[in-house]
Amino acid sequence: MNHKVEEHIALISQLYNPGLYTQMVPKQGESKPRRRRKKNTGEGVSGARKRKLSAEQVNFLEMNFGDEHKLETERKDKLASDLGLDPRQVAVWFQNRRARWKNKKLEEEYTKLKTAHESIVVEKCQLESEVLKLKEQLSRTEKEIQRLSDRADRVSTNSPSSSLSIAMEPPFLGEFAVLEGYGDAFYMPPENNYIPGMEWISQYM
DNA sequence: GAGTCCTCGCGATTACATCA
DNA sequence: ATGATGTAATCGCGAGGACT
Incomplete structure (x- = not known):
């Protein structure tokens, strides 16, 4: 234990009743013991300590805290004399008030972040569901392409002038069509959607 | 520049008051 | 009577300034 701490303890012992502080047994792994305060019996130099500040005192301190969270020595002394408190009490009040303010800010920040995270x-869930839908869509489209490709192959092997006829074959719009504004392929029933000959061109003119 | 002392602020903790 | 909560007070530590 260093000199400074010993002095501190001596001072405290002077101010309060002797034997007020005891040595805590350090836990395993802890380097330094922490002194434990004993219960106040009211037998100290100053008698029973006043605990609660009055509502007026707290209001005044709150007003000052609202103006400025930090406390310069001059302001501390002025506040202390105005309120009939020890300057140390004023300093402690500001210290604790800053701690409460910080906690509150942290809680607010946590709530904001939590809300943002939840949304x-x-x-993310909506996007994942969308991805799933699009993957299914893609799978169906690929199958359809494969089916059409197989059909084209069959036609080309059966017809002597196959290369020309396939080249000129109109798009088969019977099963898939792109609807404007959706950018998506929709399944359409096959009946009566086959456009024979070159008439399909007029659909796009 | 290095060492010492002092003061201050902060985080963690304790003791006490109050309330449900 | 008792546990939960709020708060005044304390401890231990580090940072920074003044001084030697």
Whole structure:
């Protein structure tokens, strides 16, 4: 234990009743013991300590805290004399008030981040569901392409002038069509959607 | 520049008051 | 009577300034 701490303890012992502080047994792994305060019996130099500040005192301190969270020595002394408190009490009040303010700010920040996180999680779920739908869509489209490709192959092997006829074959719009504004392929029933000959061109003119 | 002392602020903790 | 909560007070530590 260093000199400074010993002095501190001596001072405290002077101010309060002797034997007020005891040595805590350090836990395993802890380097330094922490002194434990004993219960106040009211037998100290100053008698029973005043605990609660009055509502007026707290209001005044709150007003000052609202103006400025830090406390310069001059302001501390002025506040202390105005309120009939020890400057140390004023300093302690500001210290504790800053701690409470910081905690509150942290809680607010946590709530904001939590809300933001939750909405992002919801958005992620929606996007994942969308991806799933699009993958299914892609799979169906690929199957359809394969089917059409197989059909084209069959036609080309059966017809002598196959290369020309395939080249000129109109698009088969019977099963898939792209609807404007959706950018998506929709399944359409095959009946009566086959456009014979070159008439399909007029659909796009 | 290095060492010492002092003061201050902060985080963690304790003791006490109050309330449900 | 008792546990939960709020708060005044304390401890231990580090940072920074003044001084030697």
